[in-house]
Amino acid sequence: MLGLKNYLAGGLNLLEDTIAAISTPLGEGGIGIVRLSGPAAFDIAKKIFRSKKKEWSAAEGHRLVYGHILDPAGQIVDEVLLGYMKAPHTYTREDIIEINCHGGIVPSKKILELVLSAGARLARPGEFSLRAFLNGRIDLAQAESIIDIIRARTETGLKLAVAQLNGSLSRKILELQDRLLGLLAQVEANIDFPEDDLEAATGQELLRTVGELLEQVEDLIRGAQAGKIYREGIRTIIIGRPNVGKSSLLNALLRENRAIVSDIPGTTRDIIEEMINIGGIPLKIIDTAGLHETENIIEKIGMEKTREMINRADLVLVVLDAGRELVAADLDIIGSVRDKKAVFLVNKDDLAEKKISVEELDVLAAGRPVLWVSAKEETGLDELEEKIFEMVMGGHLSGTDDALVTNTRHKQALEAAQRHLTDAVAELKKKVPVDVAAIDIRAAWEALGEITGNTVTEDLLDRIFADFCIGK
């Protein structure tokens, strides 16, 4: 993956950290296992796990203990079975903790975040197997398959990370990193070129800017995609021309008659929002008024609102009518979701006479999925749900859940940045020299570099020479 230099320079250790990951396939109702391996596994578990058995970790060997996972506020997160295995008789030959939690992604995810804040590091692709091998647990014959795992996971992971870089969270992280770098460049340019007449940042100014950036980081952590998804659901908007069957689709997905359906175009006037659950992932599904050319002021306002909703949506379901040819209004609609994650649904699959041009649609979909459904007969809906699940999970339903992991990685990096900036603020308040505070600012930048894969020295120098006229 990205950012190894920062990863090492930042003091993270490839083999001696305690690593954590969600290690079972995730699915609705399934049991999720959060697994930890490394010297601090037991200590970390003790911080978040409560059981009636006081000395639950005293016994030798392997045990399963019943108890609860608590968050820092003392709130119960989940009821779990905690398995602990003492080194060396474990898969990695290190101390291992396995937390078996109930109910899908949400609690597993939350528990993973808790162990990360308690000192574990998110495992890299194939890292459990890597350790098992390096510690002599796996024999030579299997080395090749481990390399395959590392390579394959890293490739998909990389694709995901890149895909996520287009997301708004990543964009914000990049912006933040850019501001941090600008700040650092100013401080560092002054240190390395004290005789050039550059504007110097005083401790006070630095304190103000760092404080501001810290707030931004904290905002980002609060709004980090992963968290938001589980609070608010994935914003999924249904759009299409009037009468293509949008409201019917909503009802079919909800399995109740929530929206009014009629054969009169323009039935839906207002936006309807409902929550549904697909494989444990909450979806906020939004039905809209059909989009078409109109002179009607009220309709116009409604459509304007729909366009705005499209921009804010995480996923767009574009509904088309199988019984009609594609017309200008359809093309407009498709054009408006050019940059969005979208699924194209050809509705009314039950009709005998299909007029829509499959070839044309395939081109317009630009690689995004095209599915045939019938809201009326409720066919094709399972495929749709699967597709949505897949898209959210990054297309990998087995093994570790990469999309979420990538998000967790973002969050972990943000939290590390938060720690360093908090340090910087505290030290600046104590009036440490700017070059010393710069060490923390730099560490914050490097933490974010874990996501973007940049190395600090080169970028910093580029920035110094781009921003300042330096030199004798």
Added chain:
Amino acid sequence: MEYFAGKYDVLVVGAGHAGCEAGLASARMGCRTCVLTLNMDNVALMPCNPAVGGPAKGHLVREVDALGGEIGLNTDRHSIQMRLLNTAKGPAVHALRAQADKKSYQAGMKQVLERQPLLDLKQATVERLLVEKGKVCGAVTSTGARFEAEAVVLTTGTYLKGRIVIGDLSFPGGPNGQFPSVGLSDSLIDLGLRLGRFKTGTPARVDAGSIDFSRMIIQPGDDITHNFSFMSDIDHREQLPCWLTYTNEETHRVIRENLYRAPLYTGAIQSMGPRYCPSIETKVVRFSDKPAHQVFIEPEGRNTSEMYVQGMSTSLPEDVQLAMLRTLPGLEKVEIMRVGYAIEYDYLIPAQLTLWLAVKEIPGLFAAGQINGTSGYEEAAAQGIMAGINAALYVKGREPFTLTRADAYTGVMIDDLVTKELDEPYRMLTSRAEYRLLLRQDNADLRLTEKGYQIGLVTAERYKMFERKKTLVEEEKNRLERTMVPVSGEVKKVLEQMKSAALPQQGASLAGLLRRPEIGYEQLLQLPLEHPELPPEVREQVEIQIKYEGYIKKQQAQVERFRRMEEKKIPYDLDYSQAQGLSLEAREKMEQVRPVSIGQAARIAGVTPADISVLLIHLEQKRRRQTTRQD
């Protein structure tokens, strides 16, 4: 006609700042050493500005000194001005900068070489290296003299295929009107080495008699007398001032109107120049909204009228140089004594070197200084001493001596050089050092003198001084931690005067007070207690170590982790093509760099964590196969 001219342990080719340190280190470690210079009058020449030190560079000077080198001592002896820069910032980036008397600096260094036992200094132009059975065994000069040696250190600076460019004029040449060295460049290529090409430049030197200093701002040295060397005891120095003036719209107009004659813009110069040392034409073009650029006028010595025009490095034609200089306040009637020029030269792509500056493919051959793509006297000196040390160790059949990124700026520099790809001449900067708070200029001796002593370069005298300082520092730190300041009216008053809070009921230790931002070691002395008489460098050390303890510990913890990665060694001759699963890019890069550790491998651009994991697996596979074979 070739003839046998002598047999040495170590032959050093070039007597610039790298060559001098290399030769001295080798001879001081007991090796018969010969230093060859193109021109006997140009030993330790400063072809660019007459200054030593500054941020990061000053750190390097201190490090060379702490290892037993000469640049610090010689600068102290021949300085005409010193200033401590960055004093408003933390101790880690305090930086000493000296103006040197160029001629006297050279004469002084030359004499040190001349008087050094086991060292011969000779004028000669090396034409080619002698290599037998893959190992270096000497060099032949243009006059046919064959010097035999077990190790050769190349410190040829910017002379390799040097080409001077002044406006539309261009001719082969070394810096400062010297001849270039052409044959050697080809000889290196014949040996299979890869060369790159860089460019650098220098401004005109002008006549002090033609300058109106009343129109400039005076820049005096510090009142306090500083020294680079931990050994120097110079406590007074006559200082000469520098002068500050600025370019203006008129200057920029002259430059812009003549850009069509500027080699950098006509394409006559193609190679990369350093971004930190742009020519004035580059500055005017790139920062066109900046109304004025500062220009320092610096004396080149006590016995010369030549002044260096810092900030006006250029390769514009001679007539334009004069016209633009005359637009500056104070320079209206200026006369140029030497014209500014740009120089292009070959350098040895440093990825071909080991961390101890040996050429990987040719045992016995070492390289240091500008030939390795760096710039600066200090960078050269630091590599010079490392190459000299390692040439001597090689001759003695001892383990190489390396410094890591956590030991010294020198370590950062060499690691960067051999691990990363250069796209401009490399200059040392504090921002390149990850563990800046540990690598301070004030503690270079504490970091390196012990090491220098162990390899046999640091003298007994220096080592004794160092041990004494170390003991004093430790004792004083202990005393400060132990001594409790009692709560009393008098103490209260003193603290009030310092605008520092009153003591807590149980009192506080002296160290505790020293940790307060408003209190320094000096202030502690005002407290009504007994205080030991201590040298200033000990007080400084104690203050820094106590005040920055938190950060120092934080960085030490990072260094711990860094070291663990550096300790995971990779065999030099590892067959990377056997490591299945490595990306093609990672494989090629690693084959080139041949990293010595997992840590270094991870620093190579293009090597990903997955590559590192795969490499770890491969090393483990190899290890297990070997152990089964032995069973």
